[in-house]
Amino acid sequence: MDTIVLLGTAKMDITPAFPAELQPAHPLRPDAATETVRRLYARVAVFQRKSERGQSHYAVVISADIIYFVDQRIDSLRKQLYERWGIPGEAILLQGTHTHSAPYPGSRFGETFDGPYRPFIELLETAVLQGVELAMANLEPVDAERGSGSCGFATYRRKRENGNIVMAPSDEGPTDPEVTVIRFRKRDGHTKCAFVHYACHPTTTYGNAFSSEFPGVATEQVEAALGNDAVALYLQGCCGDIRPAVVRDGRFYAGSNLEVTRFGCELAAAALEVLSTGMEPLRFVPFEFRCTRVRLPFQSQPTSAELEAHKDKADAWGAWSRILLEHPERNVPFELLRIGYIRLADGLAFLAMNGEAVAEYGLYTKRVFAGKVLPMGYCNGHTTYIPTAAQLKEGGFESYTAFYSSGRPSPYDPSIEQAIKEAILELVEKL
Template identity: 50%
Template sequence: MSLSTMLGAAKVNITPDFPVELQPFHPRLRADGQTSVVNRPLHVRTLVFRQQTAEGDRRYGVLISADIIYFVDQRVHSLRRKMAERWGIEGNAVLFQGTHTHSAPFPGSRVDASEDEAYMDYIELLEARIMESVEQAMANLEPVVLERGTGTCGIGTYRRRIVDGSWTMNPDLTVPVDQELIVLRFRRPDGIGADGGTASPGSVKALLVNFACHPTTTCDNAISSDFPGAAMDELEQELGGGAVSFFLQGCCGDVKVATLRGDRYYDGNEEDVARFGHELAAQVRVVLEAPMEHRAFVPFRFRHKRVQLPFQSLPSPEELLEALKATNIREEWAGILLGFPHLLREADPLEIHYYELGESFSIVAMNGEVVGEYGRFIKTQYGERVLPVGYSNGHTTYIPTARQLAEGGYEGDYVFYRHGKPSPYAPSIERMIKEGMVELIDGRQN
């Protein structure tokens, strides 16, 4: 089958021009509520791939990366419906990912759609700008060639350490994290070498940068795209010509940017954002300046699988009523579950999507805060073929390992109560998720 693959790219501002409440990841520093301060603007970046056969049949693959913490389920459903109605794009062909900056407005309620009203001003702005970005990308489709390169970046640290007998969110530099930096470069055909191999300097349409690290650099009560936005902005300015640099967040649920002071993390500011962003951009440049390998596009394939992740237990009504008397996170937890009883279920659905677009250009995406072990597992199983990512196509909660669930701490215990889950997941989820990803990637389940 003769295939022609084209790429359109767009970058659209999604910064609100009205006061907003930011993600409350550090209430002590955000006690003053809404803010209109913009330290670094927010953007949505969109890559639209269109593949056409000699017979004229067309198929799309769409990647959307927004400077938000993540997309919530109901907004993903809404946007997919709009794109299908307007352009005929199949739902599973669209990847929605948040870069996971914690300095952006709420993109909707993670608890229930009925709570979206409080955030609707920003939701409407965000969805309108996303649709605009797809339209812009559709308008500049052109042929491209694909190149791949790898490097490393050392700004991430493992963020779990025992302090006074308890697992805390503190750096443990003895535990290695995935430092791999993957760069895909999309060039216009004038940049391809005469032998069809390594490209000579030419015209860059877009970059895709895949790296795994929590963007929690700054706790200021101000809007910021954090280090991913800083890095992509810097690369775009250097490339010029309207090139779009697209950040694809990896599996970083237990990896935090290295705001280190001794054996503790400190609360950074925009100077730190710029520093880490510049370091990431510098390491991307190292990859771009070395020979990159040509890769071919392949017939697009999109698959989806849902894995039901069981909870350890379900609380009784009496237990929830008793928890309402607490003065800690259990009071908030009980209030959520009593207010939304449909959340008292035996399992949560983990949505796993697989996108196959080119040689060494496949993506397995999950709708949770996936810890690093799952990314390492995929890379061990499939090498450079598959990019593992989290924070995609909705949001459930943290996806820890069996060991972390046994240890407890933020990722293995506390966060489940903060997010209104019946209890932490059962340890069996690690086996279920790994088996599910392999089945999906290998095409053994649609």
């Protein structure tokens, strides 16, 4: 018997009507943003399957134009969704598109420090809950299909110069140009929803204004082309070391809305080309949800004496020391990477990581599972960059600087790559 799945969707505006500081901080953003260049949205897709006994089973995918959902807000949102509709936490995927032109949805140091971010937290979470409610009200049967194309504006951002790794465009590392599109059609043939999966940092611009960046341009163009109130969700892949090729004289520069629009149009064109060709039908199956945690050990932990020796310095080491002295709970031997697995159809599953995984992890996932599992970063919370073993030995922003600037004890141990890949295999292939 074919599995019948119903889908409900919603698109909620989360653009602040109040000044808000954009994150991460940047010298081009000295003040709180008040201008809106491109509106921010939270897009919601709720899937419902009924068992032979009539029991409802749900899966929820939420893509929001934020940098990511912070750890301390995930449990609260999942609890509210469970209490209201009985949706288990592992069936809920909360992802930020990772635009760097949105307010921070909470403090990276935990709930105690959420005070300055409260207005946007309340706006975002109210929109998410209302979006799920609206989606529940328009559930209807759908069929699914998938296809893939290519988009080429993303570039590797780690370049070796004079023995060091600098953030500059490079042809030496991997990128993932594949654009995967999932279409959900209503019984009348019209598209109800589309997923557009791609891997690239939305860091085209550092203008001091709210912007959904190129994912927003792409999804809005796809929605306009599909018509009939179709909702398009951008699903961010593993892009920790990939960014748009806003390049001049061999270096990245901060682009404007002109470049944002250009890249968004390129991605939309690639997605629409896939939608216009013959796509492969997908067969829904009983939903599957699994999750695991991987221990990511740090290379070392500083002693209190070491931190005290640096704390009065005006450089990066001083800032690092002060963070760890003020937040001793961060000086730990390891962190946990959370990986979730959600399977909706034969040929459609999501591997959702809460870290900022580099491209190699996404390419590995696609390779070993023949493209049937879509790798996603920035899901259900956030740790930090997840580099490869080779990158941790090379140094550079993603595998050295970012750890100290975010107040970690040290970079991760290179053993994490093997541990993560083994965990991915075990999680997906687990019977």
